[in-house]
Amino acid sequence: MLELAERDGYDAATVEQVADRAEVAVSTIYRYFANTDAILRQGRYAQNGAELHAMAELFSSQG
Numbered sequence: 001m002l003e004l005a006e007r008d009g010y011d012a013a014t015v016e017q018v019a020d021r022a023e024v025a026v027s028t029i030y031r032y033f034a035n036t037d038a039i040l041r042q043g044r045y046a047q048n049g050a051e052l053h054a055m056a057e058l059f060s061s062q063g
Helices: 002-008 015-022 026-032 036-061
Strands: none
Touching: 015 026, 015 036
């Protein structure tokens, strides 16, 4: 979803596109997420977590 929103703009990103990309039914997406806002929030949390993890590994390897 983040990639779709960044590429096409937030308003253009749809749940249907996310489902298609994930190769699941739209109903599956709605089972876990209420709307596109919820998908984007979760994506940002995951992205931020991955970045923090990478930084922690970098710092621990330096010292």
